[in-house]
Amino acid sequence: MMVDLVRAKRLIEGADVVSFDIFDTLIRRKVDSPRDVFNLMKGAAHAISRGQVSDFRAARVLAEQNALSKAQETGIEEITFSQIYDELQTLTGIADVVKEAIQALEVETELRCVDVRVVGRDLLEFASRQRKKIVLVSDMYLPRDVILSLLERAGVRGFSTLYLSNELLKTKRLGDLFTHILNELSLKPSQVVHIGDNPRGDVSTPNTLGIETIHIPRSMVNFREASPFGKSIALAGRKHSSLTKSAVDALIADRFFDTRDKLTEEAFFRSDPFQFGYSALGPLLLGMSFWLYREAKADGIERLYFLSRDGAVMKSVFDALFPSDEYGIETDYLYCSRRVVRVPLMQNKFDLLQPVSKPIHKRTLGSWLEANYGVDPNQIDQALFHGRGFEGPDHFIDKDVDREALSSLVSDLHPILIEVATSERRTLEQYLAHKGVGEGRHAVVDIGYAGTMQEALSNILHKELKGYYLAVFGTSANVKNQLGLKGFLSQYGADDNPALGICTHRFVYESLVCSSEDSVLRIGRTDAGFKPVGLPSENDRERKSFVDYAHSGALSLAREYRATSPIPPEESVLSPEASSLIFDAYLRQPMAKDVALLYGVGFEDIYGLAHQRYLAVEPGLVNTVLPSQVIWKESLSVKAPVKTMTAKDAELAGKKALNTKDYPLAAANFRKAYDLLPSRPNYLRMVAEAHYSGGDKKSAINALNEFIKINPRNLRAKARKLVMTFPPLSKIIGSYEFNIR
Numbered sequence: 001m002m003v004d005l006v007r008a009k010r011l012i013e014g015a016d017v018v019s020f021d022i023f024d025t026l027i028r029r030k031v032d033s034p035r036d037v038f039n040l041m042k043g044a045a046h047a048i049s050r051g052q053v054s055d056f057r058a059a060r061v062l063a064e065q066n067a068l069s070k071a072q073e074t075g076i077e078e079i080t081f082s083q084i085y086d087e088l089q090t091l092t093g094i095a096d097v098v099k100e101a102i103q104a105l106e107v108e109t110e111l112r113c114v115d116v117r118v119v120g121r122d123l124l125e126f127a128s129r130q131r132k133k134i135v136l137v138s139d140m141y142l143p144r145d146v147i148l149s150l151l152e153r154a155g156v157r158g159f160s161t162l163y164l165s166n167e168l169l170k171t172k173r174l175g176d177l178f179t180h181i182l183n184e185l186s187l188k189p190s191q192v193v194h195i196g197d198n199p200r201g202d203v204s205t206p207n208t209l210g211i212e213t214i215h216i217p218r219s220m221v222n223f224r225e226a227s228p229f230g231k232s233i234a235l236a237g238r239k240h241s242s243l244t245k246s247a248v249d250a251l252i253a254d255r256f257f258d259t260r261d262k263l264t265e266e267a268f269f270r271s272d273p274f275q276f277g278y279s280a281l282g283p284l285l286l287g288m289s290f291w292l293y294r295e296a297k298a299d300g301i302e303r304l305y306f307l308s309r310d311g312a313v314m315k316s317v318f319d320a321l322f323p324s325d326e327y328g329i330e331t332d333y334l335y336c337s338r339r340v341v342r343v344p345l346m347q348n349k350f351d352l353l354q355p356v357s358k359p360i361h362k363r364t365l366g367s368w369l370e371a372n373y374g375v376d377p378n379q380i381d382q383a384l385f386h387g388r389g390f391e392g393p394d395h396f397i398d399k400d401v402d403r404e405a406l407s408s409l410v411s412d413l414h415p416i417l418i419e420v421a422t423s424e425r426r427t428l429e430q431y432l433a434h435k436g437v438g439e440g441r442h443a444v445v446d447i448g449y450a451g452t453m454q455e456a457l458s459n460i461l462h463k464e465l466k467g468y469y470l471a472v473f474g475t476s477a478n479v480k481n482q483l484g485l486k487g488f489l490s491q492y493g494a495d496d497n498p499a500l501g502i503c504t505h506r507f508v509y510e511s512l513v514c515s516s517e518d519s520v521l522r523i524g525r526t527d528a529g530f531k532p533v534g535l536p537s538e539n540d541r542e543r544k545s546f547v548d549y550a551h552s553g554a555l556s557l558a559r560e561y562r563a564t565s566p567i568p569p570e571e572s573v574l575s576p577e578a579s580s581l582i583f584d585a586y587l588r589q590p591m592a593k594d595v596a597l598l599y600g601v602g603f604e605d606i607y608g609l610a611h612q613r614y615l616a617v618e619p620g621l622v623n624t625v626l627p628s629q630v631i632w633k634e635s636l637s638v639k640a641p642v643k644t645m646t647a648k649d650a651e652l653a654g655k656k657a658l659n660t661k662d663y664p665l666a667a668a669n670f671r672k673a674y675d676l677l678p679s680r681p682n683y684l685r686m687v688a689e690a691h692y693s694g695g696d697k698k699s700a701i702n703a704l705n706e707f708i709k710i711n712p713r714n715l716r717a718k719a720r721k722l723v724m725t726f727p728p729l730s731k732i733i734g735s736y737e738f739n740i741r
Helices: 005-014 036-048 056-073 081-092 098-114 118-129 144-154 177-182 200-209 219-225 226-240 241-255 260-264 273-298 311-321 338-342 350-357 365-373 384-387 403-412 414-435 450-459 472-480 506-512 538-564 576-588 592-598 619-624 647-659 663-676 681-692 696-710 715-725 727-733
Strands: 017-021 026-029 115-116 133-138 161-164 192-196 212-215 303-306 331-333 442-446 466-469 485-487 491-493 519-526 529-535
Touching: 005 192, 005 212, 017 118, 026 144, 036 056, 036 241, 056 081, 081 098, 081 338, 098 115, 098 144, 115 118, 133 177, 144 161, 161 177, 177 192, 177 226, 192 200, 200 212, 200 592, 219 226, 219 241, 226 241, 226 576, 241 273, 241 538, 273 311, 273 442, 273 466, 273 538, 273 576, 303 311, 303 519, 311 331, 311 442, 311 538, 338 519, 350 365, 350 414, 365 491, 384 403, 403 414, 414 450, 414 519, 414 529, 414 538, 414 681, 442 450, 472 491, 485 491, 491 696, 506 538, 576 592, 619 647, 619 663, 647 663, 663 681, 681 696, 681 715, 696 715, 715 727
Parallel strands: 017 133, 017 192, 133 161, 192 212, 303 331, 303 442, 442 466, 466 485
Antiparallel strands: 026 115, 519 529
């Protein structure tokens, strides 16, 4: 049910008296369910009673039920706090002093868990500004002094009278408490408006008495019932309930689901990257941090090195939960990547030839050499390329490249490549020494999956490092110290486990956990010290913008958990399944409007495909990209609102792809522009230029032929076709390249 705040304020303005429920209306508990308070007490109650109260929650619930049953036998529908504890004493046989101690513990725990509910407070303050008489009404067993303390702790003030069911032995749910208030204040039902969360006690019962009501469902109800997605994760979450999950869910619900509107029902994350980070990435990183602290502490680790770039947000969340001055584990951030360690470890011909046997996707030979060996292709003698049958660094290669010729070229470049590797290794060793890596009980932290960077660093340092990862797969058997790896979501499991989102959607995980920093190629050194040498990527703008907001959301959850949770971080446990529940559910069965969060977010891999890949693309652009360019396949099956694409939209998309050197995508978008607006045949010239820039001469000439058929008198297009067919002609007649402004 949506809260109509306009109607609510109108009803308040028209009333003489505004009545408020207390629990879950003006104040809330920092846990999912009121009975989670009893779970928080279990350990202490067991200790206070010296084991007589073996399961406090179960005993406390039964004591309340028994006390109420006995009261109802005498025609009374309400009970007191003391009656509940008298019944607990009867059930467990505890002494008076123990009973009083546990009773005091419950009050203390309630005070520790209480906070204000924002929507209720706002309506109370509005009523106060309207100079309305405000009364509070509650069906509650806690005594007056405790409830007043809870209200004070939450900052709730400005009411005139407090009506409690356990004092008057009348209840809201039966209506006699409302009747008592009307009589005491000499009011007609039409003069009162009541505000509360309970469908019976706060809505239907007062309505039958003629009292207008404003229903504000609990934030947890909104969280779980506002949308199909919320309902599905609520159902799945029942298997993984815990006190920590209760506290995390309460934070999410209270921050984003205090009220409910149409957007809440259509988009769980409300098209907000921050909310996505808080609600989906946040629990994942919290769960890993709780686990990481326990494991590192048990292993006696003194310092954790979080590896770039996945480690940036992991470190931020861990530091927020476990500051080193309080918890005794130091943390640092280490610039490292596959590329950073791969080149420095190359020491001989065998090492140099390893990349040749790996999969090769379409790209220029120069970019392949630069990515795998760190060498500047423009500094290589052109004769070396020609001698092995390659045109030069701009020669395109792919899976069908002549591997023998490529191996020969690498062998020819042996002295140059080893010189680069030696130089990079020297600088990397100095950087690691500067950071103090390996000078104590140290470990690395990263996303996963086989510990290759951990092993590489250990080899360079000649000292074994431990490693903690979001996931460790069975492929880690290939490293020499598999037992030095620990994984949170997976420990030596299969990397194709369909039950794990990090297996089924690994590239999405990597893209959204990875920070907005540029990919690190090597460590550089200047007079000012060490600095990472990155690989700027224009393709990564959308992703960088998204993850900056998402990571700030995850960090906010960590900070708020530490500041407000009734469970200390060091005692918090969030299972792998509970941690990844919302994130994985989003990846597998997203709501249509939530898919749009990842439109245009790119995936970067310097060793992968040459053309740009995306996590998701807008429905109107799906036909302009190759299937292999869309990573999140579920995004394609969701019927999202389709935005009508114009020729100008396609043209701009083509120019954007051209700027990022994604030539196939640029050509596809320019072709789409022409299909949408055939009266502008110059789009065909754009198609031709994009294909030609990408090395596809045949498609470029075909596009120009289409243009020339429409404009047979265009001499510049004919000249451009000649140059494309015989490139050396450009030195004689010029290039006649079409200028794509």
